[in-house]
Amino acid sequence: MSGQWEVVGKKKGNSKLPVPKVSAKDNSNVKSPVNGSKIEDSYPKLPEKVAGVEPKIVQEVKKSQEKSKLKLRKPQRNDRPSEPQKPKSPKSIETGLNSIDVKEFESIYETSKNRYPDAPIVWLKELVYFLNQKMSLEIQDPVFSSKPQGYPISAVPSELRGVIEKSVKEAGKNNAQQFFDFCLTSMATDMGKGLPALGYKFFLQYIALNEPVLITSNVNKHRVLRNSYQNRLNIGLSILWAVGNVAYSDFNSGVTVFRELFLPVIDIKSYSPYILSYLKNLISNSGDGNGILTKEDFLLILDIIYTSKKHFPVDLLRELSNKVSNLKPLLFVDNKEKYHSYIELLLKKVVSTSNKSHQNCLCDILVEVFQRDSTTFATWRKIYPKNVASSVILLEFIGDNWDTISKRIDRAALKDLLNSFQDVNDELSTKKRKEDGLRESINAIQKINEKMAAKKKSSSSCRTLSLLVIIALAGLVLFDIKQNTWDNSRTRKALKDYRVCEYSQKALNTTREGLNWLDGRIEQNFPAFRKTVIDFSEPYVELAISTGKITRNGFYNMKEVVLEKYPLVLQSIESYAPGLMEQSQKALSDVYSSSVLYCNRGIDYLRKEVFVGQLSPENVQRVVIEAFNTTQQKATEYYHWIYKKVQTTIK
Template sequence: MAATGEGEWELVVRSNRKGKNPTIVNGKLSKDEKREFFHKAPKATFNGAIETTPIGKENRKPKSPKAGSEAKKKSEKKTNSGSQQPRNLDEALSRLSVGEMQSLLDVVMSRFLDSPLIWLKDLASYLNVRINPVRQPDPVFKGQDPSYPASRLSSKVKQLLLSTLSQCSDTVLASFHKHCITNMVQEQIKGLSVAGYKLFLQILSMHRPHVGIVHLQSYCELRQSIQNQTPTCLSLLWAVGQPGINNFGIGLRIWMELMVPLIGLKNYSAYVVDYGCDVFSGGGGGGTEEYADILGVREFFSILDFTWCSSGSLAKPVQRQLFALYPKVKTTAFTSNPEVVLRNFFPSFLRRLNVDAPEQLKTELRTCLVQCLMQDPHCWSVWSQLYLKHLPQSAILLKHLVAEVDMLSQSSKTNKVEIQKMLKCFSETNKQMTHKIDSVPGLGEATEATNELLSHLRRVKTSKKSSGPRFWSILVMVLIIGIIWDIKSAGSFYGSKVGLTLERAGLIPYVEAIGRSLRFATIQVYRWCVHNIPFYYSKGCDLAEPYLLLVWSWFGVAVTYFWAGLESTVKYIPIMKESFDKSLPGLSTSVSHYASAALEYGNTTAIVVKDAAMPYLLQVHHYISTKVLIGALAPERLHEYLIGSIEYLRQLTLRMHSTLMDNFEQDSDNIVSKASL
């Protein structure tokens, strides 16, 4: 810089080596040049010294962009080499560190002591970040067991999650469940991993399944908004459905409200049917009244209509699954008290029994209608109110009842007199409409079927034929043996299937009361026998001894007479043989000859048959000994069973005898003590 004549400073710039002048506008530096100037200017350090820029550093050539990018990639590769992303979900689960999770929880709990919802949210976010495999799993973990992926967790991690959940109330857990569902859907829409949320939801569903349906209505609304995004919607169905895997009531409600509306959509039908099979496969339901509100008339007939009318659009395996699932749904819908429930189903069954309905559907409807009429007598009065309104359907049902008249007459729940009155009313109605027989559809068929059914009922006996005493005795014996075997296998009455069934039915107190009464009665009978049988036996012997001696003497005389007659007959046999030979010469010789020939032929034939059948008998023996009489049916095991049964009966008899004697002695002592007092 130099000063000018007017007292101002003027910037002096040397030209560069290439001879090009620098770009200076109006003698001033541009912004970039000012920034470069300040960057290269000497800097003052903290101790007051001045830091100079090394000479010639500004003349160094900058690195090429390519070299910079390569160096950046190498540095990123070095930094990521120590923490590679897991390849699959199992590997990601195996990398979870219980120490890191515990440290995170300790920090969060210390900062938010009274906010368990924040603990859970942070823990869920941690899991979702850590469980981020390269290959994202199937939205519903197809092909895995129902407890996957929680089954792949280490016991320490699972225990930490469960202990954290156990410190929270149901209200907090329900809010956390909704938070996880919402975040899972939002992040999966963005293409992010959601395996951590799914894992935590599954653990929560196993721990407290009832909190998973607190916000079920909100989940149904969320399903409607995302059902066009198949992976996200499948993840929602899987996550919300976890509480119902081991709880039939919750699973049935989730299936009916959340999943069944999607059963007709191609992308969801397979999973919806699979989930229904899983819910009903545990034997739950069994037709109890508590599920009537969940699976009512409207819900049942939506499944029936789709199964029998619209399931043709499904894949064949899924269709077969649905047909196998339908009977379980029907059993649950009819509940354990069909006598008062089936009347609600009867009108809908009858309305669907159209002439143009598929034959399989008509068969199912006829079967259900007959079941309604057999088990709920009130259905007959319901039918009488619907007879004219659904006359073609009534005609089809009447024709079917003609074929089932024997079952109708033998049903114990149907009043035969009331049925005949109802059919007579149908007949009178048909006669009044005879002039319209050509214009009213089904009137002719209904009239013919009603008359035929009435004639059949007049001929059929109204009471069931009682089975013979032999059948009932065999049935009672088999039942007693089965109960004894069940109790012996379980080790006690209360642990046997019979005891558990009676306990579920609430009959254990009555059974115990009956047992006490039988025990008291048995003791009394045994005591009476011990006291009175010797007395009556001696009296009977004294009274019947003369008559028994007389009968014995008569028996001896009869045996002596029979023996004498046999001896005299033997004496007359040679005389009779000689007379036969004289009258029919050669007869005895011919008879003996043919008899010996027949005996020899029979012996030869038996030997030939034995030789021919021996290989087959050996094969049968080998098959039975190697395929049948093995394991539990091995001869030594059968021998052990027989010996064990005999020993068990012997010990049971001894225990009964000792118990009866102890009770008898105890009662005798009580009687003696009372008498002495």
């Protein structure tokens, strides 16, 4: 072998094949044998006319070639097995809850509890994932505005809800707080991904209703989460709804959540209807008296109710203004707070708003403060020179509503206050720079003084007239009895005709029987309590009896003195004015007879012309009895219906 390279299998002679020359024009129509080849090019072409072959045979060959082309072009069938169908989503929340197997739900809880005994949050996560899977329906209304309060946890069957309650209680408060934060964040995340998140809402609502203080302690963290999803309306509303459930069990927690979480987004048009509805429900649930409202929060709520922002729903603002009276008792619950600090704050607030209803509400609060502590007038007197304009609004409010306000405040203290205001106004009038509202203040003070004087005059006139009427009636009765005997007197006859004595006796007997029955029941059920009450009240009863005897003896002594001195008085009057007593007796007799006559005519007219037909005493009595019987029947039916519902729920 030689050490040189050799080329094997290649002949030198015919190594190069002739390549036909193709022009550029023809090269454009030539297709690449790899990329530009067509399926038709792989079949042999038949000439139109072949020697010795008939045209029919040529056509049949072409048809067979076309069929084979179609078979090659037809896509291949996918023979992979189809995926199993997903379970259908329930049509409603109630349907989905009723379809859940409670035993399966409870077994999941028990299994995870036994597997992870020291990780309560893992138990709760397993339950909430199960609910998300079973309740995979699309919720159009994230805040359930058309449903009653407490929904959807109120729609959960009792057995299923029992498992939820048991799991949260056994997890403990600290774990429940952490799990609430986890559910709130996971709900927002899953809703952003389009995943089912209804299971989170059941646990969020239950924890918020039962542990409101735990929720408000992390309100800053919830505010950060709300800011992250503020532009996603359904997620933002769901976060507000979940945290806002605390208001239905604790008023103070509801106010905190409203101030920290709801108020910053109230100006956003898409959020304002729900936030105002939440505020309305919060005020409506404040009637239990357990909440305390600071004056700052009270003024904040009033600013929202009496706002002039146009994008707030008018109907909700109207409903809120009607519920302001529910907030006033909460403002005065804390008796330790001194009311003197309210005066200057409210006066400055009065002049800062132009809404008349808002001003009237603030003025009414100030009047309430004056009613509870009259020493607050001194605070008003002290700050009056620097708050003349705002004081004018309050003075005009007092003057316009004097008939009701005069019964609520100390009129003597108000009188002294107005006198001091007049002195201050005289001093301010001498200055070159006039205070705003000084002239209006002088007019308002004058108006109140005039009403106080007129009220005092009219009240004294009414008292005098009432006393004279009572004395005149007593004199007429005494004159009637004195002129005739008691059996023949017109007074006894009138009382007998109108059956006053009979009905009085019946009322007395009925009252006596009722008291005896009540005493028997108390003695039967609470013997020790009855004995204690008797021992405590016996000295006071004896004192009342002794006082009654002394009063009766005093009247008897007075009567004897009158009877003794009466002839002497008549004799003296007769000596000074002869015939006066006789004429007076005759005039009184005529007046009494005329009054009795017209009274009888009036009664006859009412009996014959007014109280007839449907207004007759018989019909009125029948209607009242029927209404009472119907009410009693409906109340009994309603009681039985509630009893059955409660028994069904317990079972």
